[in-house]
Amino acid sequence: xxxxxxxxxxxxxSVIWFVPxxxxxxxIWMLYQxxxxxxxxxxxxxxxxxxxxxxxxxxxxxSVKIGQVESLRLQLDQNAVIAKxxxxxxxxxxxxxxxxxxxxxxxxxxxxxxxxxxxxSGVYLELEPGTxxxxxxxxxxxxxxxxxxxxxxxxxxxxxSKHAEVLDVGTGIYFRNFKIGQIESANFNIDNLAMEYGVxxxxxxxxxxxxxxIFWVASGVSINLSTEGIDVSTGSLSKLIKGGISVDYxxxxxxxxxxxxxxxxxxxxNFSTALEQRFDDYDFYLIEFEQSIRGLRAGAPVEYRGMRxxxxxxxxxxxxxxxxxxxxxxxxxxxxxxxxxEYGRLFERSAIAREYWQQHIEKWxxxxxxxxxKSGNMLTxxxxxxxxxxxxAPDARVMTSSLYPTLPSVSSGFTALSEQVTKLxxxxxxxPVNKTLDQLDGTxxxxxxxxxxxxxxxxxxxQSGTTxxxxxxxxxxxxxxxxxxxxxxxxxxTLTHYQQDSTMVEQLTDTLxxxxxxxxxxxxxxxxxxxQPNMIIFNKQTPDDxxxxxx
Amino acid sequence: MRHLGTCLFIxxxxxxxxxxxxxxxxxxxxxxxxxxxxxxxHQYTHTLKVNTVKMSGTADQQGIVQRLDNxxxxxAQYHFWAENPxxxxxxxxxxxxxxxxxxxxxxxxxxxxxxxxxxxxxxxVDDFAGHYEVGSLISGRWFVYTYQNxxxxxxxxxxxxxxxxxxxxxxxxxxxxxxxxxQELSKEIASELIDITQSQGGIN
Numbered sequence: 072x073x074x075x076x077x078x079x080x081x082x083x084x085s086v087i088w089f090v091p092x093x094x095x096x097x098x099i100w101m102l103y104q105x106x107x108x109x110x111x112x113x114x115x116x117x118x119x120x121x122x123x124x125x126x127x128x129x130x131x132x133x134s135v136k137i138g139q140v141e142s143l144r145l146q147l148d149q150n151a152v153i154a155k156x157x158x159x160x161x162x163x164x165x166x167x168x169x170x171x172x173x174x175x176x177x178x179x180x181x182x183x184x185x186x187x188x189x190x191x192s193g194v195y196l197e198l199e200p201g202t203x204x205x206x207x208x209x210x211x212x213x214x215x216x217x218x219x220x221x222x223x224x225x226x227x228x229x230x231x232s233k234h235a236e237v238l239d240v241g242t243g244i245y246f247r248n249f250k251i252g253q254i255e256s257a258n259f260n261i262d263n264l265a266m267e268y269g270v271x272x273x274x275x276x277x278x279x280x281x282x283x284x285i286f287w288v289a290s291g292v293s294i295n296l297s298t299e300g301i302d303v304s305t306g307s308l309s310k311l312i313k314g315g316i317s318v319d320y321x322x323x324x325x326x327x328x329x330x331x332x333x334x335x336x337x338x339x340x341n342f343s344t345a346l347e348q349r350f351d352d353y354d355f356y357l358i359e360f361e362q363s364i365r366g367l368r369a370g371a372p373v374e375y376r377g378m379r380x381x382x383x384x385x386x387x388x389x390x391x392x393x394x395x396x397x398x399x400x401x402x403x404x405x406x407x408x409x410x411x412x413e414y415g416r417l418f419e420r421s422a423i424a425r426e427y428w429q430q431h432i433e434k435w436x437x438x439x440x441x442x443x444x445k446s447g448n449m450l451t452x453x454x455x456x457x458x459x460x461x462x463x464a465p466d467a468r469v470m471t472s473s474l475y476p477t478l479p480s481v482s483s484g485f486t487a488l489s490e491q492v493t494k495l496x497x498x499x500x501x502x503p504v505n506k507t508l509d510q511l512d513g514t515x516x517x518x519x520x521x522x523x524x525x526x527x528x529x530x531x532x533x534q535s536g537t538t539x540x541x542x543x544x545x546x547x548x549x550x551x552x553x554x555x556x557x558x559x560x561x562x563x564x565t566l567t568h569y570q571q572d573s574t575m576v577e578q579l580t581d582t583l584x585x586x587x588x589x590x591x592x593x594x595x596x597x598x599x600x601x602x603q604p605n606m607i608i609f610n611k612q613t614p615d616d617x618x619x620x621x622x
Numbered sequence: 623m624r625h626l627g628t629c630l631f632i633x634x635x636x637x638x639x640x641x642x643x644x645x646x647x648x649x650x651x652x653x654x655x656x657x658x659x660x661x662x663x664h665q666y667t668h669t670l671k672v673n674t675v676k677m678s679g680t681a682d683q684q685g686i687v688q689r690l691d692n693x694x695x696x697x698a699q700y701h702f703w704a705e706n707p708x709x710x711x712x713x714x715x716x717x718x719x720x721x722x723x724x725x726x727x728x729x730x731x732x733x734x735x736x737x738x739x740x741x742x743x744x745x746x747v748d749d750f751a752g753h754y755e756v757g758s759l760i761s762g763r764w765f766v767y768t769y770q771n772x773x774x775x776x777x778x779x780x781x782x783x784x785x786x787x788x789x790x791x792x793x794x795x796x797x798x799x800x801x802x803x804x805q806e807l808s809k810e811i812a813s814e815l816i817d818i819t820q821s822q823g824g825i826n
Contacts, residue, residue: 616698619796
C-alpha cells in the first residue's frame with residue numbers, strides 16, 4: 072500500500088476576505104451618505120456676527136428652514152466674520168450668485184415693526200434666491216433686508232436730483248397719495264454732483280409712468296397761503312415722518328407714452344419748482360437797467376401784465392466776451408440782466424408760441440413794450456421784471472449787438488417812486504388844512520358840552536336815591552351771608568355727629584374688637600408655643616397648672 | 623432580629639403618641655336666670671351707663687391667673703376663661719346693678735348715644751386672680767361721673783380690694799369665689815350710687 076499525501080491546492084482567494092471587503096463597502100457607503108446628508112456648504116461673510124450662534128442660527132427661505140450655521144470664524148485680515156453654513160442638498164439650486172442673505176431681527180421702519188418673533192427665538196438668516204444661473208458658495212450678508220423680492224413685478228427707473236434733500240432707501244413713491252413704489256438705491260454721483268436714485272414702481276402702477284411725468288420731493292406737510300386763507304394738508308403718517316417722492320402728470324396735460332424701463336427723470340425740490348423747470352423751450356434775452364437791481368435774484372419771474380412768461384437767469388448777467396465781462400465792454404452805465412423767455416408758458420405747444428413771439432417782438436418794442444423792475448414782496452424786497460407797454464417811452468428797438476438780443480427798459484422803482492412822492496406831496500399841500508382844523512375845534516367844543524351834561528345827569532342819579540337801593544342790596548347780602556354761616560355751622564355739627572356714630576366707625580370698632588378677641592385667644596397658644604415649639608405636632612408637654620387651694 | 627425590629631417600630635410609634643394628653647378647661651360666671659319682670663313700663667328716675675370694664679396688668683389674660691408663694695404669678699395653660707373676662711364682668715355688673723337699682727335705667731356702652739343728665743360708671747380691674755393665702759383676689763378702681771350739659775364731671779372715685787376664701791380645692795371654687803366678690807362689689811357700687819343721688823338731690 073502506497074501512501075502519499077494528497078495535496079489539495081489552496082484556493083487563491085479565501086471566503087473570509089469577503090468580511091473586510093463588505094465592511095469597507097459599508098463604510099464607504101456610510102461616508103457617502105453622511106456627505107450627502109451633510110448638504111452643501113456655503114460661506115457667508117459679515118461685518119459682525121451679532122446674534123448669530125453657531126449650531127443654532129437657521130437659514131430660511133420664506134420662513135422655511137433650508138440650512139444652519141455650522142461655525143463662525145474670525146477673518147482678521149478682512150475685518151470680517153465668515154460663517155460656515157450647511158444648506159440641505161435639496162435646496163442647493165437656491166444658491167445662485169445673485170441670492171441675497173440678511174439677518175432677520177426686530178426692526179422698526181416706516182412699514183411698521185417686523186421680526187418681533189425673533190426676540191425670543193433668536194435671529195435667523197433669510198435667503199432670497201436670485202435668478203442667475205451661476206451658483207455661488209460665498210455670499211456677503213446684507214445690512215438691510217431686500218426691499219423688492221425677485222418675484223415682484225414692476226419697472227425700475229432712475230431719478231436725478233441736484234437740490235433735493237437726501238432720501239433714504241425704502242422711501243415711498245406716491246401717486247396722488249397712493250404708494251406705487253419705493254427707492255431701491257441711493258448714490259451720490261461725484262462726477263456731476265447729483266444724487267442718483269434707483270426707484271422701483273410696482274406693477275401695474277408702472278403703466279402710470281409716462282415720459283412727461285414730474286417727480287418732486289413731498290414733505291409731510293404742505294402749507295398754502297393764498298387770498299382765501301391758509302390751507303394746511305398732511306399726508307400719511309409715514310410720509311409725515313420720512314417724507315416721500317410724489318409723482319404726477321403736469322397740470323392740464325394728458326399722459327404721454329409709457330416710459331421705458333431705466334429711463335431717467337429729474338427729481339425736483341418741490342411741486343412748484345417741478346412745474347417751473349419743465350419749460351425747456353426757451354430763448355435768452357438781455358435787459359439793461361439804468362437803475363439799481365437790488366432785490367432781483369435768479370429765478371425771479373418775468374411777467375407780462377401779470378402773466379408769467381419767463382424767468383430771470385442771471386442778475387446781473389455774468390456773460391463774457393473776449394475774456395472780459397460783458398458790462399466792461401458797454402459804453403453805457405447800465406446793468407445787464409439775463410432772462411429766459413419760456414415759450415411753454417405762453418402756450419402749451421411751445422413751437423407755436425416761439426414762432427408767434429419771434430414774429431411780433433420787434434413790432435411790440437416799436438409800439439412801446441419795455442421791461443421794468445417791480446416790487447413783488449414788500450417784506451423781503453424781492454423784485455421781478457414786468458413787461459408792459461409805455462407809449463410815452465423813447466423809441467427803441469431790439470439790440471442784437473450783444474451775445475443775446477437786448478430788450479429796452481424803462482426806469483422804475485425808486486426813480487418812479489420819487490416822482491410819485493413829489494406828486495403826492497403837491498396834493499397834500501393843496502389840501503384845505505385850516506378849514507379842517509376849524510371844524511375839529513367846533514367838534515371838540517360840542518364834546519365838552521356833552522361831558523358837562525353827563526356830569527349833571529350822574530348828579531341827578533345820585534339824588535334820586537340810587538345809593539339807598541345799593542345799601543339795601545348790601546344789607547340783603549349781609550343777611551344771606553349770616554344764614555350761610557349758620558348753615559355751615561349746622562353742617563359741621565352734623566358732620567361731627569356723623570363721624571362719631573357712623574356705620575363705618577361702628578364697623579371699624581367691631582372689627583377692632585374682633586381682632587382683640589382673636590389676639591386674646593391666641594395669647595395662650597403663643598405662650599405655649601414659646602415654651603414648646605413642637606407643640607403643633609406633639610402634645611403639649613407643659614406641666615399641669617397649680618391647683619387653687621382651700622386655706 | 624425580626625422581633626427586635628418590631629419592638630423598635632412599636633417603640634417609635636409609642637414615642638409619637640401620648641396617651642395622657644391633657645385637655646383644656648373653660649370657665650365662666652354662672653348665669654343667673656332673669657326674674658319674671660313686670661310687663662308695664664318702669665318709671666325710671668335716673669339713667670346709668672355702664673362702660674365696659676377695663677382689665678389692666680396681669681388681669682388681662684385669657685388663662686386663669688393665680689398669685690402663688692414667693693411672688694410667683696401663674697397663668698394657667700389648661701384652664702381658661704371661656705370669654706375675655708372684661709365682657710363677662712361687664713355683663714355680670716350690669717345684671718346686678720339692674721337688680722339693685724330698680725328705678726334706674728341701666729344701659730351698657732353699646733347704646734350708641736349718651737343720654738343727657740345721666741350717670742356713667744367705669745371700672746378698672748388690676749387683679750382678678752386666685753391667691754395662695756386669701757383664696758380669690760379682685761382689686762382695682764371705680765369712678766362715677768355725670769354728663770351734665772354734655773361734659774363729664776367726676777362724682778366719686780374709689781379703690782377696692784375684695785377677697786374670698788375658697789370652699790374647696792380646684793378651679794371651679796376659685797371661679798365661684800371670684801363671682802361672689804364681684805357681685806359684692808356691684809352691690810357696694812349700687813348703694814354708693816343711691817347715696818350720691820340722695821346727697822345731690824337727684825338729677826332728672
